[in-house]
Amino acid sequence: MAAQSLRSRRHPRRAHGIHARPKALLLRVYWSPPETMTCPFSRSRFRWFRRFCSLVCALAGSCSVPAAPAQNLDKPLQSIDEEITAFSFAPDGRIAFATYHRLKTKQYDLExxxxxxxxxxxxxxxxxxxxxxxxxxxxxxxxxxSLRWSPNGHYLLVQLFITTLTDDSGTAVDSFQTLLFDDSGHEVRIAKGDTFISDAANAAFLPDNSTIAYLANAVRTLPLFSIKNTRLSSGSFPSPHEGRTFRDVAWLAGMNFAVAVEQDHSMSGPPRLQYLDVLNDSVKELATLDGYEGGLIVSPDRTKVAYFVDREVLEIRSLSNANQLARVRVGLGVLRWAPDETRIFLKRAIEKKSGDIVWFPVPPLAPVAPNKEIPVAQPTPVTVLHGLSFREFSISPDGRFFGVVVPGKRNLLVFPLPPR
Structure with a gap:
C-alpha cells in the first residue's frame, strides 16, 4: 500500500505539508491561467452577452483589454531568484521575503x-x-x-500556516502562528517569554511599535474571528471587543483604529461594516452590507474602504460619509490601492493563485437613497506587465515600487509602479 501524503488543507492542490517517505513522490505543481488577453465583457453575468462577445471577438480576430504603457520585463529594478512564498516591502525600501525549503527526516518530507x-x-x-x-x-x-513590518521598520511579524502530525496514524491539524523578529535577525520575546503568538492571524503593530493587534479563531467551524491584543513589554491584555465576532479586519496605518466586518456567532444575520477603536470600547456602525466575499482594504489616506459584496461586485464606500459609495463589476480577486487613491490594482485570482493584474479608476462616490437599487458600473480594466499571470503582487509603502512573484519558478521581480 502506497504511503499517504498529508497536505495542508489551506492549499489542497499545492504539494506542501507533511509527506510520508520513501514511497511518496514530491511534485510541485502549479495551475496558472492561460496568459491570454480577456475581453472585459466576457465576465458579464449574462450568458447571452458573453456569447455575443465571443462572436464579435471571433469575427474581429482578437479581443483584449487596453494595455498600460509597456514595461520591460527583462529589466526589473530588482530581482530575487529564489522560490518565493511571501514578501513584504519595508518603509525604507528593504524587502523581507520567505523561500521554500524542504526538510527531510527519516519518515517524512517537511516544508x-x-x-x-x-x-x-x-x-x-x-x-x-x-x-x-x-x-x-x-x-x-x-x-x-505573510510578512508585515512594524511602522518604524524595526520589527517583522511572520505569519505561519502550520500542519502538525498529532499521532502515528497520520492525523494532522492545521493552525496559524505568528513569529516576531527584529530587523537584525534576533527573535523578539513577548514579556520575556515566547517569541511567537499562537493561533494568531493578520497581526499588526500599532503606532507605538510595541502593541500588537491580531485575530484569533472564535468559532472553529466558521470563518469568524475575535480581536486580541498583546504588548512586547507586558504580554496579553483584554480586548475591549471581547465577545464580538468578525469576518475580516483592516488595521488603519498610523492609527489605533480599524475597519471591520462584524457578523453574529451563527452567521445568520447580515454582515455589518464597523469603524472601531482597537484599544477602547468605541464602535461606529458604518453600514449593513448586502453581502461580504472578502477583500477588505482601506485607502492610503484612510478616507475610503473597498470590499467585495459578492464574487463579481466591488463596493467602495466613504469612511467619513458612509452613505456615499459606488459599485463596480470587476470580478473577485486581490486588491491594492494605488498611492494616489485614483485607481485600484486587481489580481484576477484569489490569494496564492495566479492571475493577470489590471487596474481600473476609482469612480466618484455618490449618496444612495434608502430602498433604491445601487447602480453597478463596469469599468474597462487596463492590463499591466503585458497581461501576464503572477502569483502575488504588492506595492511599496512609498508607492514607488511594484513587486510581483512569477508562477512556476516563483522569482520576485520589482518594477516601477505602472503608470496610468
Whole structure:
C-alpha cells in the first residue's frame, strides 16, 4: 500500500505539508491561467452577452483589454531568484521575503521555509533557517503565509500556516502562528517569554511599535474571528471587543483604529461594516452590507474602504460619509490601492493563485437613497506587465515600487509602479 501524503488543507492542490517517505513522490505543481488577453465583457453575468462577445471577438480576430504603457520585463529594478512564498516591502525600501525549503527526516518530507531580508543595496541576511526551527516533539510542516513590518521598520511579524502530525496514524491539524523578529535577525520575546503568538492571524503593530493587534479563531467551524491584543513589554491584555465576532479586519496605518466586518456567532444575520477603536470600547456602525466575499482594504489616506459584496461586485464606500459609495463589476480577486487613491490594482485570482493584474479608476462616490437599487458600473480594466499571470503582487509603502512573484519558478521581480 502506497504511503499517504498529508497536505495542508489551506492549499489542497499545492504539494506542501507533511509527506510520508520513501514511497511518496514530491511534485510541485502549479495551475496558472492561460496568459491570454480577456475581453472585459466576457465576465458579464449574462450568458447571452458573453456569447455575443465571443462572436464579435471571433469575427474581429482578437479581443483584449487596453494595455498600460509597456514595461520591460527583462529589466526589473530588482530581482530575487529564489522560490518565493511571501514578501513584504519595508518603509525604507528593504524587502523581507520567505523561500521554500524542504526538510527531510527519516519518515517524512517537511516544508520549513527560510526567512530573509534584502537591503536596498542588494545585500541579503537570513533571519530564520527553516531546518533549525523546532517547536515541541511532533513533526510539523509550515509555510510562511505573510510578512508585515512594524511602522518604524524595526520589527517583522511572520505569519505561519502550520500542519502538525498529532499521532502515528497520520492525523494532522492545521493552525496559524505568528513569529516576531527584529530587523537584525534576533527573535523578539513577548514579556520575556515566547517569541511567537499562537493561533494568531493578520497581526499588526500599532503606532507605538510595541502593541500588537491580531485575530484569533472564535468559532472553529466558521470563518469568524475575535480581536486580541498583546504588548512586547507586558504580554496579553483584554480586548475591549471581547465577545464580538468578525469576518475580516483592516488595521488603519498610523492609527489605533480599524475597519471591520462584524457578523453574529451563527452567521445568520447580515454582515455589518464597523469603524472601531482597537484599544477602547468605541464602535461606529458604518453600514449593513448586502453581502461580504472578502477583500477588505482601506485607502492610503484612510478616507475610503473597498470590499467585495459578492464574487463579481466591488463596493467602495466613504469612511467619513458612509452613505456615499459606488459599485463596480470587476470580478473577485486581490486588491491594492494605488498611492494616489485614483485607481485600484486587481489580481484576477484569489490569494496564492495566479492571475493577470489590471487596474481600473476609482469612480466618484455618490449618496444612495434608502430602498433604491445601487447602480453597478463596469469599468474597462487596463492590463499591466503585458497581461501576464503572477502569483502575488504588492506595492511599496512609498508607492514607488511594484513587486510581483512569477508562477512556476516563483522569482520576485520589482518594477516601477505602472503608470496610468
Amino acid at each position: 520549513h521555509d527560510d526567512i530573509w531580508i534584502q537591503e536596498a543595496n542588494g545585500k541579503r541576511r537570513r533571519l530564520l533557517e527553516g531546518q533549525k526551527y523546532t517547536r515541541g516533539d511532533q513533526p510539523f510542516s509550515y509555510l510562511v503565509d
